[in-house]
Amino acid sequence: xxKVTQSSRYLVKRTGEKVFLECVQDMxxxxxxxxxxxxxxxLRLIYxxxxxxxxxxxxxPEGYSVSREKxxxxxxxxxxxxxxxxxxxxxxxxxxxxxxxxxxxTQYFGPGTRLTVL
Amino acid sequence: xxxxxxxxxxxFVQEKEAVTLDCTYDTSDQSYGLFWYKQPSSGEMIFLIxxxxxxxxxxxxxxxxxxxxxxxKSANLVISASQLGDSAMYFCAMREMRSxxxxxxxxxxxxxxxx
Numbered sequence: 001x002x003k004v005t006q007s008s009r010y011l012v013k014r015t016g017e018k019v020f021l022e023c024v025q026d027m028x029x030x031x032x033x034x035x036x037x038x039x040x041x042x043l044r045l046i047y048x049x050x051x052x053x054x055x056x057x058x059x060x061p062e063g064y065s066v067s068r069e070k071x072x073x074x075x076x077x078x079x080x081x082x083x084x085x086x087x088x089x090x091x092x093x094x095x096x097x098x099x100x101x102x103x104x105x106t107q108y109f110g111p112g113t114r115l116t117v118l
Numbered sequence: 119x120x121x122x123x124x125x126x127x128x129x130f131v132q133e134k135e136a137v138t139l140d141c142t143y144d145t146s147d148q149s150y151g152l153f154w155y156k157q158p159s160s161g162e163m164i165f166l167i168x169x170x171x172x173x174x175x176x177x178x179x180x181x182x183x184x185x186x187x188x189x190x191k192s193a194n195l196v197i198s199a200s201q202l203g204d205s206a207m208y209f210c211a212m213r214e215m216r217s218x219x220x221x222x223x224x225x226x227x228x229x230x231x232x233x
Contacts, residue, residue: 009161033220040127042209042225043163058220090163106153107221109163 003027004110006091012116019078021113023091030096032074033107034058034066037088049074050096081117089113121145122210122224130230131200138185139195139227141210147171150214152193153221154184157207166208169193197229205231 007022025032031050035043035058045058047066055066063085067075074093078085092107123142131137143152154166169177169184177184185194197204207228211221 040225043223045220048220088161090161092163106165106168108165109155112161114161 004091004093004108006110006113008113009111010114012118013081014118015082017081019081021076021089023074023110024072025093026072027093028071029093031094032068033092034074034076035090037090043090046076083117085115086117087115089115121222122212124210124224124227126227128228130232132232133202134199136196136198137200137229139208139229141193141195141224143191143193143212145212145214147214147216150212153211154195155209155211157209200231202231202233205229
């Protein structure tokens, strides 16, 4: 089974702190993703990466950065946390998408990190 | 314009009955994929079912089936014989080539199964 793990299930930080959210997958997937989920808004893509040291902005990258030094690990960084970044953060991984949009390859998700910024 | 529309923020269904969760999508791509995910209160997103744009038959996975109507651009999820454990958020998602293959999610439907 694909396994995607996230470093914390719950996290409480203070405004202005630097926050690291870690994600590790064990299926040798090329693609990794970070989403945030807010009630009524669904999942919104923050950043994604299709290879080591590669990153692409998603729909809402402002206030975030990412790092992918190893294939299995994708980190989300909040340089200076703010209260409006209180949210559920979900990491996902998948095989390379270039096989075609109608490929059956799906994204596999981690358990999520519920971040509260005070 | 929204790419994925789920018009039912919340739904109730009686245990053992069938329920349909609506999803409409908007794309001009010829090749695309449609996905449904379940998110229980624990938070993890669980992949349920997939439908490719070229698939002529509706996808089925156990008690889940996808009612794919291409001309209407709808991809409704049907859950047969609902169980209490089906209570969760359900998300419809689409993958297009133009979005670099990333998934675009709807806002979700919260399903509550009554005993």
